[in-house]
Amino acid sequence: MxxxxxxxxxxxxxxxxxxxxxxxxxxxxxxxxxxxxxxxxxxxxxxxxxxxxxxxxxxxxxxxxxxxxxxxxxxxxxxxxxxxxxxxxxxxxxxxxxxxxxxGRYHAWLSWLRRSGALFPCRCSRRMLLDHPIYPGTCRDRQQTWGWQGTRLPSWRLRVPAGDPHGSGDVILRRADGFVAYQxxxxxxxxxxxxxxxxxxxxxxxxxxxxxxxxxxxxxxxxxxxxxxxxxxxxxxxxxxxxxxxxxxxxxxxxxxxxxxxxxxxxxxxxxxxxxxxxxxxxxxxxxxxxxxxxxx
The missing domain is CATH 3.40.50.620 (HUPs)
Incomplete structure (x- = not known):
């Protein structure tokens, strides 16, 4: 620790x-x-x-x-x-x-964050979120399915606590195309x-x-x-x-x-x-x- x-x-x-x-x-x-x-x-x-x-x-x-x-x-x-x-x-x-x-380093951090419960899978497309400058939490409490659905994988979002002072919403850390996110x-x-x-x-x-x-x-x-x-x-x-x-x-x-x-x-x-x-x-x-x-x- x-x-x-x-x-x-x-x-x-x-x-x-x-x-x-x-x-x-x-x-x-x-x-x-x-x-x-x-x-x-x-x-x-x-x-x-x-x-x-x-x-x-x-x-x-x-x-x-x-x-x-x-x-x-x-x-x-x-x-x-x-x-x-x-x-x-x-x-x-x-x-x-x-x-x-x-x-390998970034994916190791992703794995640790996922195992610790800090991430959740999100299947919202950009089009679905056009009217939301901050992610509205659509997939936050849904059943977690991390694999393929049709032709799409989910993005992985960081579960940001309610009342977070930075006002970021739940941040994408792995994109739906499998690439590690810049953030x-x-x-x-x-x-x-x-x-x-x-x-x-x-x-x-x-x-x-x-x-x-x-x-x-x-x-x-x-x-x-x-x-x-x-x-x-x-x-x-x-x-x-x-x-x-x-x-x-x-x-x-x-x-x-x-x-x-x-x-x-x-x-x-x-x-x-x-x-x-x-x-x-x-x-x-x-x-x-x-x-x-x-x-x-």
Whole structure:
């Protein structure tokens, strides 16, 4: 049994204890793109802020590739992500972490949660729940049948207590297609890799209630979260990976080097003046000097 009273098997307990030990060593951040296409400038701006936060705290910055959703993965995307980050000078610590290498870990947690009674099978389709922003508990108290019905398996939902302060409803942890849900895999990763701080796009703020409910079910403390404002196009729409023109390729084709692109991204966050040219490490030094000057004044 762990320090928070969970009756965990040794291999799951070991993963949590390892994560606690890593957290105690100081700031640990991560950037976690999905290999579903070329990164757009908004992704890269979030990566830049995440990297800056880790480096200015003297911490560790991990790169995690969220490649569990294999039908959405695109050939060459992972290599493109690594290449773009290296070109900008965003260096990560240790080898890139592939979520697909940890499927056994996620399924072990699912098995434990199911055995402990924390999960229930749900056969509601997305269409059935269109008018319900929070799951209404339709399948919560029905007879539990975990196998096939016709051509469908159930999704597996976390039984979130009534009155849960996060307002998430019952969270899907395993999808009906058999894939581990993002809300579980990312929480397990943050815990086992000892992540203290998560910097990500504002569009992911909406996932916080579900993730907080998962942390609560595991009796674990979440990391700190910082959400970066989205970079939008001229029409005010957020960028997407479907817009290839929003990535690095057209800028490089136009002759811009890494210093120019870094300056452009930093200026969009009001970190430097428009037109600035500087490397990521020069930007880091600039911000650290600013912080030191603010303390001295």
């Amino acid at each position: 762990d320090r928070n009273g969970l009756d965990l098997p040794d291999h799951l307990l070991h993963g949590l204890e390892q994560g606690h030990a890593l957290r105690s060593g100081g700031y640990r951040g991560r950037f976690a793109p999905s290999p579903t296409g070329e990164m757009h400038l908004g992704n890269l701006r979030t990566a830049l802020v995440s990297w800056l936060e880790a480096r200015r705290h003297g911490g560790t910055w991990l790169l995690r590739i969220d490649d569990l959703d294999t039908p959405r993965n695109r050939p060459g995307s992972q290599a493109s992500i690594l290449s773009d980050l290296m070109w900008l000078g965003l260096d990560w610590d240790g080898p890139a972490i592939l979520q697909s290498h940890y499927r 579980l895999s990312t929480v397990i990763d943050e815990l086992c890799f000892g992540i203290t701080d998560v910097v990500r796009g504002e569009d992911l703020r909406a996932s916080l209630p579900a993730q907080f409910s998962v942390y609560a079910a595991l009796a674990q403390q979440p990391p700190r979260f910082l959400h970066v404002p989205l970079l939008r196009d001229q029409q005010g729409q957020k960028l997407s990976k479907r817009e290839a023109s929003a990535g690095l390729a057209p800028l490089r084709d136009a002759g811009l080097d890494a210093a120019a692109v870094t300056g452009q991204l930093a200026a969009s966050l009001s970190l430097v003046e428009p037109g600035a040219r500087l490397s990521t490490h020069e930007l880091l030094q600039h911000l650290m000097h600013q912080s030191a000057d603010a303390v001295d004044s």
